[in-house]
Amino acid sequence: MTGTEAGAGASAGVGEHAGGGGGGEGAAFELLWVDPRSSAARQAVEWRAVGRDADAALMDRIASRPQAEWVTGASPRATVQTVTTAAARAGRTAVLVAYDIPGRDCGQYSGGGALTASNYRAWVDEFAAGLGDRAAYVIVEPDAVAQVVAGCAQVVAADRYALLAYAVERIKRQQNARVYLDAGNSGWIPEPTRLVEALRAAGVGQADGFALNVSNFRTDEDSQAYGDALSKALGGKHYVVDTSRNGNGPYTDSGAGGTDAESWCNPPGRALGTPPTTVTGRPPLDAHLWIKRPGESDGTCRGGPAAGQWWPSYALELARNARP
Numbered sequence: 001m002t003g004t005e006a007g008a009g010a011s012a013g014v015g016e017h018a019g020g021g022g023g024g025e026g027a028a029f030e031l032l033w034v035d036p037r038s039s040a041a042r043q044a045v046e047w048r049a050v051g052r053d054a055d056a057a058l059m060d061r062i063a064s065r066p067q068a069e070w071v072t073g074a075s076p077r078a079t080v081q082t083v084t085t086a087a088a089r090a091g092r093t094a095v096l097v098a099y100d101i102p103g104r105d106c107g108q109y110s111g112g113g114a115l116t117a118s119n120y121r122a123w124v125d126e127f128a129a130g131l132g133d134r135a136a137y138v139i140v141e142p143d144a145v146a147q148v149v150a151g152c153a154q155v156v157a158a159d160r161y162a163l164l165a166y167a168v169e170r171i172k173r174q175q176n177a178r179v180y181l182d183a184g185n186s187g188w189i190p191e192p193t194r195l196v197e198a199l200r201a202a203g204v205g206q207a208d209g210f211a212l213n214v215s216n217f218r219t220d221e222d223s224q225a226y227g228d229a230l231s232k233a234l235g236g237k238h239y240v241v242d243t244s245r246n247g248n249g250p251y252t253d254s255g256a257g258g259t260d261a262e263s264w265c266n267p268p269g270r271a272l273g274t275p276p277t278t279v280t281g282r283p284p285l286d287a288h289l290w291i292k293r294p295g296e297s298d299g300t301c302r303g304g305p306a307a308g309q310w311w312p313s314y315a316l317e318l319a320r321n322a323r324p
Helices: 039-049 053-063 076-089 117-131 144-150 157-172 192-201 220-233 312-321
Strands: 017-019 029-031 069-071 094-098 136-140 177-182 209-212 238-242 285-289
Touching (some): 039 053, 039 312, 069 076, 076 094, 076 136, 117 157, 144 157, 144 177, 144 192, 192 220, 209 220
Parallel strands (some): 136 177, 177 209, 209 238, 238 285
C-alpha cells in the first residue's frame, strides 16, 4: 500500500528543521537533507527550459523540501552510504526508508522484497553498514506490521515480526541512527491497541519509536490523536508522522478509476501537507516528515504509472492544492 521506492542521492537544501529526537518546543534541531537531483527538482528545471515558469514554481514547493530516500533491492550499502555522506557533507541529516522485507506489500502494487529470511538479514546488515557513524532517521518497513494485523495471508506473523525485530536492532546499533518502526495509519487499523503486541514482537521496544501515515492521507489531527493513544499503550514511545500529502485529508469517494478498497491509491484532489519539522509542540511527536515522495505513484490505479514511478501531473496537482 505504500507504492514508492528508492531514488538517487545528493546534497544541498533549504531551511526545514529536524530535531534531535525531542519534538517539543525548544528542542535542538538540525537541518534535513534535500536532494537537489530529485525528480521534482529535475522537473522544475525541465519546465523552466520550455517556458512553464508558473508550473516550475509550483514544483519548487516539492523540490525544496526534505524527503525520504527509499532503499530497496540490490546494493543497499552503496545507496545508504552515498545519501548519508552527501547529507553529512552538506551539514544535514538524511531520512531513509528500509523497504525490502520478504512478501513486501502483501503482493500488491509495491510487492517484492528479499527472497528469503537470510537474504533479508544480509540486506539489513548491508543497510546498517552503509550508515557508518553518520546521522539518519530510518523508517523501518512501511506497512509490514499493519498488513499482518489486517490479515495478510501471504506471510507468517511470527516470521515477519522476527525479521522486523532484527532490522530494528541491527540498524539501531549504528550510533547516530534514529529508528522508527512503521505502524500503519489511523484509518487502517482504527483501534491502536490492536497493534500493540504486534509492534512489541516486531521490536518497537528497541526503536526510538514508530511511524504513522506513511504514503497515506490522514490529517495531522487524526494521526496525532492516534499516535498519542498508541504511544500511551506502548509505555510512552515517541513517533513521527508522514505529512507529505495530507493537506486535504483522506479521499472519501472511491470512484474515478479506483476501487472501494483503494481510496489510498493516487486519490485526486489531495495536497501537500505540513512541511518537515520537529518543532511540534507535542513531546510524543518527534517530527513531521515527508516520507512518501510527493509525485511518485502509489500504483497502477487511476491512470498512474507503476508504484514508485514519477508522475509529474499528479505532483503538480499536489503542489497546486497546497495551502500557502
